[in-house]
Amino acid sequence: MAYIIKKATFAKSSSKFTECPEDELPEFAFIGRSNVGKSSLINKITNKKDLAKTSQTPGKTQLINHFLINEKWYLVDLPGYGWAKVGQEKRMQFSKMIKNYLLQRKNLKCVFVLIDSRLEPQAIDFDFLNFLGEKQVPFVIIYTKIDKNSSSQTQKILAQHNRELMKTWEELPLRFMTSSQTGAGCEDLKDYMKIVLDEAKQIQNLEETSQTQKSEETSQIDETIEE
Numbered sequence: 001m002a003y004i005i006k007k008a009t010f011a012k013s014s015s016k017f018t019e020c021p022e023d024e025l026p027e028f029a030f031i032g033r034s035n036v037g038k039s040s041l042i043n044k045i046t047n048k049k050d051l052a053k054t055s056q057t058p059g060k061t062q063l064i065n066h067f068l069i070n071e072k073w074y075l076v077d078l079p080g081y082g083w084a085k086v087g088q089e090k091r092m093q094f095s096k097m098i099k100n101y102l103l104q105r106k107n108l109k110c111v112f113v114l115i116d117s118r119l120e121p122q123a124i125d126f127d128f129l130n131f132l133g134e135k136q137v138p139f140v141i142i143y144t145k146i147d148k149n150s151s152s153q154t155q156k157i158l159a160q161h162n163r164e165l166m167k168t169w170e171e172l173p174l175r176f177m178t179s180s181q182t183g184a185g186c187e188d189l190k191d192y193m194k195i196v197l198d199e200a201k202q203i204q205n206l207e208e209t210s211q212t213q214k215s216e217e218t219s220q221i222d223e224t225i226e227e
């Protein structure tokens with residue numbers, strides 16, 4: 001059954017990793033080059049027209065935006081990477097913010113890396129994927145705007161991407177083919193999120209159970225000592 005996003009509200013914009021909301025809820029982050037279709041996809045899957053602002057001025061908003069979904073998890077809109085028009089100094093700061101977030105955010109379950117399905121492999125995307133791989137940050141690839149090309153054209157581009165990916169990875173990472181225009185792939189993406197969230201919940205429950213068991217064991221020991 002399809003996963004339904006009933007409620008999606010803006011939670012917070014942060015200009016530094018340390019300003020992000022408390023990390024007690026699981027979260028998914030969306031990232032990609034400017035104009036890749038990130039805002040459109042976020043709005044599509046949350047079924048909200050203007051939740052994420054479509055970027056008129058690329059690179060201007062260098063903020064981490066948290067959206068609270070179904071009051072249970074966060075969807076995070078990260079600033080686009082590799083935007084050339086940002087001056088050297090600012091770009092460093094910008095990438096440091098993303099880097100800190102990706103490497104230190106404890107509740108980050110998966111990074112969704114958006115790539116335009118019409119473009120042949122771009123070094124900047126692959127550098128970013130390799131960075132995530134090296135640092136063992138879980139990610140999946142989301143190809144965007146698949147409505148814009150014929151399916152044979154998309155397959156051709158995809159084959160190029162797969163060849164490039166196989167240079168680094170033994171197995172192809174998980175990939176989704178999406179369109180915010182037609183909604184293609186959006187249900188699959190939400191189903192995937194649901195699977196990851198359920199897994200996270202199970203792990204949390206197991207951890208809580210083992211914590212309770214541990215404290216029960218400790219109190220038993222205490223009682224034995226008292227006797």
Ligand code: GDP
Nearest residue numbers: 034035036037038039040054055145179180181
């Ligand atoms: P962002 O900069 O990554 O947030 O990209 P936007 O969501 O603002 O999209 C950039 C441009 O691509 C806008 O003109 C969108 O209307 C267009 N766009 C985004 N997604 C799609 C899509 O799936 N299909 C088509 N045809 N256009 C799209």
